[in-house]
Amino acid sequence: MLKKCVGLLMVCLWSVNASAIVVTDDSSDYDGTDVGTVDELVGEIGKREFRDLIAGQGFRGFRADAEQFWSNSLMGGDTELSLNSSTAGVGYLATDVENVYAILMPNEPGYYIVKNANFWGLFENTGASNWAVFDTSKLSSGFQLGEGPFQVDHVSGLDNVSPVPLPASMPMMGAALVVFVWMRKRMAKAKAKA
Numbered sequence: 539m540l541k542k543c544v545g546l547l548m549v550c551l552w553s554v555n556a557s558a559i560v561v562t563d564d565s566s567d568y569d570g571t572d573v574g575t576v577d578e579l580v581g582e583i584g585k586r587e588f589r590d591l592i593a594g595q596g597f598r599g600f601r602a603d604a605e606q607f608w609s610n611s612l613m614g615g616d617t618e619l620s621l622n623s624s625t626a627g628v629g630y631l632a633t634d635v636e637n638v639y640a641i642l643m644p645n646e647p648g649y650y651i652v653k654n655a656n657f658w659g660l661f662e663n664t665g666a667s668n669w670a671v672f673d674t675s676k677l678s679s680g681f682q683l684g685e686g687p688f689q690v691d692h693v694s695g696l697d698n699v700s701p702v703p704l705p706a707s708m709p710m711m712g713a714a715l716v717v718f719v720w721m722r723k724r725m726a727k728a729k730a731k732a
C-alpha cells in the first residue's frame with residue numbers, strides 16, 4: 539500500500555512539473571524561471587467598441603477608471619474589480635510554449651489587462667500570480683500579437699474587492715441556535731414537571 543501511495547505522489551509531482559511554463563529568453567535574468575500556467579482570457583475589446591461602451595459614462599479618454607468600468611462590465615454583478623497598478627512600456631518574455639508570453643507583474647493581482655494601441659484583453663491571473671502568462675493565439679487578430687516582436691502598451695492589475703458574501707453556513711447556524719433554545723426550554727419544562 540505504501541508503494542502505491544508513493545508511486546501516486548510521484549506521478550502527481552511529475553504532472554505538476556510537466557505542466558509548468560518556463561521563460562526561454564536567454565537575454566533576461568528570468569531565463570529558466572517557472573511562470574506557472576496560462577491565465578484565462580475573460581474578455582477583450584477593440585478601441586472603437588470601447589469608445590461606444592464608455593460613451594455617456596463621463597470618462598475622458600482611456601483613463602484607469604474607464605479600464606475599471608470595462609473590467610467590471612465583463613464580470614457581471616458578482617465581482618467588483620479595483621485597479622491596483624499600471625505599468626507602461628511593458629517588456630514581455632518568450633516561454634517554452636508557442637504563442638505564450640510572460641510579463642513580471644509589480645504585484646500579484648487577481649486580474650490584469652494587457653493593452654496595445656487597438657485592443658484590450660482582461661485575464662484572470664491564475665497559477666504563479668506574480669506573472670502575467672497569456673496565450674496570444676487566443677486573442678483576436680486585431681491584437682497583432684504572437685508572431686515575432688510585438689508591443690504591449692501597458693499592463694494594469696486589478697483586485698477583486700467584492701464584499702464578502704454571507705457564508706452558506708450562517709442560516710444553518712441560526713437554525714441550530716433555534717433548535718438549541720427550543721431543546722433547552724423543553725428540558726426546563728420537563729424538569730419542572732418532575
